[in-house]
Amino acid sequence: MRVLELMHTHVVTVQPEDTLRDAVDKMDLYQVSGLPVVDDEGHLVGVITEHDIIRELLPHPGEAHTEESYRAEWQDLPTRASRVRGMQVKQAMTSNVIAVDENTDVLEAAAIMLQKKVKRLPVTADGKLVGIISRIDICQAVLEDRL
Numbered sequence: 001m002r003v004l005e006l007m008h009t010h011v012v013t014v015q016p017e018d019t020l021r022d023a024v025d026k027m028d029l030y031q032v033s034g035l036p037v038v039d040d041e042g043h044l045v046g047v048i049t050e051h052d053i054i055r056e057l058l059p060h061p062g063e064a065h066t067e068e069s070y071r072a073e074w075q076d077l078p079t080r081a082s083r084v085r086g087m088q089v090k091q092a093m094t095s096n097v098i099a100v101d102e103n104t105d106v107l108e109a110a111a112i113m114l115q116k117k118v119k120r121l122p123v124t125a126d127g128k129l130v131g132i133i134s135r136i137d138i139c140q141a142v143l144e145d146r147l
Contacts, residue, residue: 007131
């Protein structure tokens, strides 16, 4: 079975110029932990996840050299949050996207998810986002004898 036969074609996306606040609102609304980032022509240019956003909120390793300075960084969380709210998606997204072509075998896609430790894979055709496939999609297909 090819990914094309199992993927979801209604994919919630964001654009590189959207704010992280916009991205979080969409993640919350659609109950997803990450979103593909597409340009104006629909080309996949990145992925933004909860992990990426939390990484921007928390003190980075090396910023806090002592327990006291680490505590001070945490007390500065409101300032960090204000800065992160207005950041553009392109400033925090992962650009090296792991994606699969729509003609990829579903089991190959599952192996990629396991190997790369990702929950979902954007699906492309000629570089444009055409769908998304998740681990649960594959699990359901297996348990319903559709593979």
